[in-house]
Amino acid sequence: MTIDYAGEVLQGSPRAVARVISWLENEDELARPCMESLYPHTGRAYVVGITGSPGTGKSTLTDKLTQHIRKKGLTVGIIAVDPSSPFTGGAVLGDRVRMSEIAQDPGVFIRSMATRGFLGGLSQAASKVVNVMDASGKDVILIETVGVGQDEVEVMRIADTTCLVMAPGLGDAIQSMKAGVMEIADIYVINKSDRQGADQLFVEVSHRVDQDVHIKGRNRNRSWIPSVVPTAAVNDIGITDVLDAILSHQDHLEQTGTLMEKRRERTRQQTLQMIHHEVFSLLRKHLSESGRMEQLVDAIMNHEQDPYSVVQQLLSEWIKVPEG
Amino acid sequence: MADKKIKIIVAKPGLDGHDRGAKLLSRIFAEAGMEVVYTGLRQTPEMIVEAALQEDADVVGLSSLSGVHSHFFPKVVELLKEKKLDDVLVVGGGIIPLEDIPELKKAGIAEIFGPGTPTPTIVDFITGNVRS
Numbered sequence: 001m002t003i004d005y006a007g008e009v010l011q012g013s014p015r016a017v018a019r020v021i022s023w024l025e026n027e028d029e030l031a032r033p034c035m036e037s038l039y040p041h042t043g044r045a046y047v048v049g050i051t052g053s054p055g056t057g058k059s060t061l062t063d064k065l066t067q068h069i070r071k072k073g074l075t076v077g078i079i080a081v082d083p084s085s086p087f088t089g090g091a092v093l094g095d096r097v098r099m100s101e102i103a104q105d106p107g108v109f110i111r112s113m114a115t116r117g118f119l120g121g122l123s124q125a126a127s128k129v130v131n132v133m134d135a136s137g138k139d140v141i142l143i144e145t146v147g148v149g150q151d152e153v154e155v156m157r158i159a160d161t162t163c164l165v166m167a168p169g170l171g172d173a174i175q176s177m178k179a180g181v182m183e184i185a186d187i188y189v190i191n192k193s194d195r196q197g198a199d200q201l202f203v204e205v206s207h208r209v210d211q212d213v214h215i216k217g218r219n220r221n222r223s224w225i226p227s228v229v230p231t232a233a234v235n236d237i238g239i240t241d242v243l244d245a246i247l248s249h250q251d252h253l254e255q256t257g258t259l260m261e262k263r264r265e266r267t268r269q270q271t272l273q274m275i276h277h278e279v280f281s282l283l284r285k286h287l288s289e290s291g292r293m294e295q296l297v298d299a300i301m302n303h304e305q306d307p308y309s310v311v312q313q314l315l316s317e318w319i320k321v322p323e324g
Numbered sequence: 325m326a327d328k329k330i331k332i333i334v335a336k337p338g339l340d341g342h343d344r345g346a347k348l349l350s351r352i353f354a355e356a357g358m359e360v361v362y363t364g365l366r367q368t369p370e371m372i373v374e375a376a377l378q379e380d381a382d383v384v385g386l387s388s389l390s391g392v393h394s395h396f397f398p399k400v401v402e403l404l405k406e407k408k409l410d411d412v413l414v415v416g417g418g419i420i421p422l423e424d425i426p427e428l429k430k431a432g433i434a435e436i437f438g439p440g441t442p443t444p445t446i447v448d449f450i451t452g453n454v455r456s
Contacts, residue, residue, distance in 0.1 A: 111379065
């Protein structure tokens, strides 16, 4: 008897959701037909990204935020990403430790994922996992990134609303002036606000937000002014303010029509990425299995050929651009 | 298809608060290339099984130092079966009297590793007995 995994996912079966996510992570060929059936049922969930440096309180905030969202009667899917070892490929995924209160709520599905070498703060499969949880009927999907540095901004390409979690003691005012992760927040969460330095951090980030308005102006695409919200997540302080800020941002995106624009851009990027991935995998497979890759590497190493013309040669052999 | 990783839940059922061993083993499993979901202290069997279900875990590793193994370990196996997760490998470790081991194995815990077990023995047992 074969199980209809797509059908089970649509019924909300956690076991089916869990298995399909594994297929996506492992790039198992069983995933594709399933994702084809699920796709028509996606696009309903609201996606919130939670990012920030290691130890700022992303998991704790995710846990508390989930409890508040549940009180509104909405169901929640959580994707919690932690880093894979570049040496062994293994990983310690520890985000569940902070989520024990919601671990048994049938309205919550938590999946820990390792980056498996993917850069940018997420894993390769994360955007597809969003689609699976969406199709399974989760109303809100929270994506918790790995602890990020300054430049890991992939989450903003998946999330409708991106929260950047910050904590005092990690740098002076210059840090809040920089490009990169500081730019992607729709909401700045100043966590651990009961600790020394939190007020100063709040002021610095608020200044940045004011400066952004001054520098970049306010046009249709920049009409949202990011909220700066102090929290002490571990004591459940300020969480309703974060949720209110998320809802305001959602409302803003819907009112201005930017939600659809955002999702259109996301669809474009994801489709291009899938094309890139599939074409590359196909080429790599054929070149490695036929032994031709090694011949090419030899020829390039011996300077008999240069890599630039090799690539052009391969393209002309493999890819035929239709006329018209 | 990319490499399939072994996914293991490391959990401490019951109330004992000593997780140095469980944390060390989590690192050893990661070093062996596994993806380890560390769930933390004071887990109920229901929480452990729910985590195994959502994470699509291949293995559940249970640690107990406080004498509650005879109650909690079989309970985890029983709940896994109830959720039709009967192909999940369950192993245990900690302070467990030798005379309790046959009963635990009969209840479906595949192996028990006591203090002093060389860690490669544990890793080899898991890689050799996990579902394919």
